[in-house]
Amino acid sequence: MPFPRFAASAVRAGLELARARLFLHSTRPEEVFRRNAQSARAGAAAAPDSSPEEADSHYRHVAAFISAMAMRVPWRADCLVQAMAAQRWLMRKGLPSEIVVGAAKHPDGRFEAHAWLLRGEAVLLGGDIDRFEPLLDSAQAALRQP
Structure with a gap:
């Protein structure tokens, strides 16, 4: 990867982690479900301007940079912040x-x-999740929304 793209991705990851950390303090549980729904809508509305291989590459790229930068920022960037x-x-x-x-x-x-x-x-981020049980999934949360 050319250095300018590497540097830009590292900076972007750091900024996204900082924003998520700041946003975390005001996040309520239902906000996670709202973000999931927003993400699904954004994905459904996006015109497929890239191939599946390019999309796979972008998913891996984002996960790798977020994970790597989470270990290097001077604040706590644990699992929810990274996600x-x-x-x-x-x-x-x-x-x-x-x-x-x-x-x-x-x-x-x-x-x-x-x-x-x-x-x-x-699983894009979060490692081995085998021993964890979801507390509530998005489908269940959608049923609870008015």
């Missing part, structure tokens, strides 16, 4: 994704929450 940042970046390109929030219980009784970003059934 929100990547989803916004992808949405601006007309590529849909879904944030899922789940939980797991450790054998010693401790509770652990985790967020991940999906493209269909594929």
Whole structure:
């Protein structure tokens, strides 16, 4: 990858992470579902101006840069911040994704929450999610909306 594109992607990832971190403080659970619906609409409305291979490449590119920059920014950029940042970046390109929030219980009784970003059934960000159960999926949330 040419250095100017690399640098631009690193800066973009850092800015998206900063925005997501700031936005996190005012995010309520239903906001995640609203963002998921907005992402799905953006993906459905986007004209397919790229091939499936180009879209795959862009998904991988965004996930790699968000993940790498999350380890380098001077603030906490944990799973939900990364998922929100990547989803916004992808949405601006007309590529849909879904944030899922789940939980797991450790054998010693401790509770652990985790967020991940999906493209269909594929995990883009969030690592191994096998032990986590979604707290509420978008379809269930849509049924609860007035």
